[in-house]
Amino acid sequence: MKNKIYFFYFSLLSLLTFFYLFPRFLFPLGISYLFYLVIKPVRVKVLFGTMRSRVLYTCFVASLVALVSIPLVGFLFEIDDNLSTILSQAPRIRVLFYEGYFKLQSFLHLKVGINLSSDPMRLMASQIERYGESLVGFIPTLVSSLFEWIILIPLFSYFFFKESEEIYERSLQLIPNSLFEKFYVLTSQFNKKFSEYIFAKFIEAVILGFFVSVGLWIIGFPHAFSLGFFAGLTNILPYLGPFLGYLPAFLIVALSPGENIGYGGVTLIYVLANMIDLFFVFPFLVSRIVNLHPLIVMMSIIVGSQVGGILGMIVIIPVVAFVKIMLKEIYQDVSIYR
Amino acid sequence: MNEDRGFNHSLETPLLKYLWASSPLNLNFVPDYHQYFKKMRLLDSFTDHEIRIFTRYLRKRVFQQDEVIFHQGETGYGIYFIFSGLVTIYSNFDEKNSRGDEILTLKSSEYFGEMGLLENFNKRTASAVAKETTVLLGLFKPDLEKLLEQHPVIGAKFLRETALIMAGRIGDLTKEMMKLRKIIVDLEKSK
Numbered sequence: 001m002k003n004k005i006y007f008f009y010f011s012l013l014s015l016l017t018f019f020y021l022f023p024r025f026l027f028p029l030g031i032s033y034l035f036y037l038v039i040k041p042v043r044v045k046v047l048f049g050t051m052r053s054r055v056l057y058t059c060f061v062a063s064l065v066a067l068v069s070i071p072l073v074g075f076l077f078e079i080d081d082n083l084s085t086i087l088s089q090a091p092r093i094r095v096l097f098y099e100g101y102f103k104l105q106s107f108l109h110l111k112v113g114i115n116l117s118s119d120p121m122r123l124m125a126s127q128i129e130r131y132g133e134s135l136v137g138f139i140p141t142l143v144s145s146l147f148e149w150i151i152l153i154p155l156f157s158y159f160f161f162k163e164s165e166e167i168y169e170r171s172l173q174l175i176p177n178s179l180f181e182k183f184y185v186l187t188s189q190f191n192k193k194f195s196e197y198i199f200a201k202f203i204e205a206v207i208l209g210f211f212v213s214v215g216l217w218i219i220g221f222p223h224a225f226s227l228g229f230f231a232g233l234t235n236i237l238p239y240l241g242p243f244l245g246y247l248p249a250f251l252i253v254a255l256s257p258g259e260n261i262g263y264g265g266v267t268l269i270y271v272l273a274n275m276i277d278l279f280f281v282f283p284f285l286v287s288r289i290v291n292l293h294p295l296i297v298m299m300s301i302i303v304g305s306q307v308g309g310i311l312g313m314i315v316i317i318p319v320v321a322f323v324k325i326m327l328k329e330i331y332q333d334v335s336i337y338r
Numbered sequence: 339m340n341e342d343r344g345f346n347h348s349l350e351t352p353l354l355k356y357l358w359a360s361s362p363l364n365l366n367f368v369p370d371y372h373q374y375f376k377k378m379r380l381l382d383s384f385t386d387h388e389i390r391i392f393t394r395y396l397r398k399r400v401f402q403q404d405e406v407i408f409h410q411g412e413t414g415y416g417i418y419f420i421f422s423g424l425v426t427i428y429s430n431f432d433e434k435n436s437r438g439d440e441i442l443t444l445k446s447s448e449y450f451g452e453m454g455l456l457e458n459f460n461k462r463t464a465s466a467v468a469k470e471t472t473v474l475l476g477l478f479k480p481d482l483e484k485l486l487e488q489h490p491v492i493g494a495k496f497l498r499e500t501a502l503i504m505a506g507r508i509g510d511l512t513k514e515m516m517k518l519r520k521i522i523v524d525l526e527k528s529k
Contacts, residue, residue: 172397177399177401177405177407178406180399181408181415181416181476181478182413182415184397184415184478184480185416185478185479185480188478188479188480189480192480329413332413332459333412
């Protein structure tokens with residue numbers, strides 16, 4: 001009995017050590033798992049029906065991976081192609097910010113009599129420049145890593161699709177009897193919560209991306225579909241996402257003053273798309289899964305970004321929701337009568 | 339060779355698989371959980387096919403002699419069916435000395451812990467200990483949820499049967515309580 005417990009902890013430790021020593025696997029593996037979770041509800045319906053052969057499995061997974069990765073690759077290449085344009089616009093962005101700030105400074109001085117210092121603006125501008133430089137340096141690395149991920153993600157996804165349940169069943173056999181009941185129920189709850197959340201966020205992102213793309217396309221805004229894709233992608237991040245998604249469109253308008261594109265129309269499209277999301281999509285899809293206080297959500301996002309960057313920001317919410325369930329269980333266990 | 343493969347593949351349908359698995363002509367046929375559950379009162383109303391589906395959601399766990407299955411006061415999440423072996427139910431069980439107040443011993447084809455499956459944050463009211471090497475088949479909350487999602491009719495049937503047994507027990511308890519109340523009232527009157 002004891003040997004089984006030692007073996008279980010040893011296996012768990014080995015797995016964690018492996019990911020600690022080879023973090024390069026972690027991102028494609030994480031993305032493949034997220035991808036598997038997005039498709040899992042469809043997978044259950046489709047694959048348990050007629051599609052059982054290896055060829056059909058492969059075609060199914062390949063087409064789904066292509067469905068997601070092609071727009072993503074296109075989007076990144078578009079950014080890469082326009083990198084020089086973005087860089088040449090950097091001084092204009094700085095001037096734009098300075099002009100805006102000086103206008104605010106003189107307005108407050110004239111109307112209210114408050115003198116704003118120029119230091120915060122300088123500090124902010126230098127911070128933005130530093131972020132910009134690191135982003136520009138990051139994009140070529142990202143594009144080169146993308147080629148590695150293009151091979152690894154479909155491969156991992158394929159095995160997740162084909163064998164995840166068998167692996168899970170086998171790993172359950174390793175769990176000692178004394179831990180089994182609790183471990184099994186808690187991991188099942190976590191998997192359920194996590195997959196439901198990721199699936200709901202994916203649907204939400206697709207809906208928002210669609211509305212933004214179509215809206216921008218109707219008013220004849222440049223790069224409508226890339227911007228829609230970006231808005232959908234950033235929408236996965238709670239609270240911060242809508243603003244991040246709007247930023248590229250805002251910059252395009254700001255940098256092309258003579259091209260007859262106003263802030264009003266673009267902002268309205270983003271606001272409308274986010275309102276549809278907020279009032280019709282979010283309450284039905286996401287909020288019933290994650291019942292957390294907004295303050296906890298905000299704090300979790302900060303912690304998530306510190307620990308795991310963008311991926312951390314995405315996965316932290318269902319993780320915290322699961323921690324809440326676990327704390328409830330622990331509380332119930334502590335408050336037992338014996 | 340390829341043609342053979344194609345022929346076999348085309349036969350791989352659930353109905354044919356089921357008929358083949360239940361056929362006496364199948365030489366690979368081994369008595370499985372299905373045969374075991376056919377004898378169980380809890381699944382009386384289940385057809386053979388329904389039992390086969392139901393058994394897919396069970397988890398086999400092997401317990402050694404004197405191994406504790408669950409402790410009194412622990413949160414319970416599922417029901418256990420005894421496939422083979424013996425299980426003793428104790429109250430106030432002390433694991434160090436392997437002693438406690440023995441309530442009853444259950445054998446193959448019996449089950450225990452059903453309240454854990456039905457109640458939220460259920461606390462086990464007694465400890466269960468394997469008296470010899472015992473094979474248990476557990477059905478836990480996530481399995482029941484999955485069964486209800488994927489085969490709602492079978493899930494509902496199982497819940498109905500469990501509810502009927504629970505209702506019977508509540509009826510017995512109510513009768514016992516009435517008897518006890520009568521005894522208390524008589525005692526108070528005699529004072």
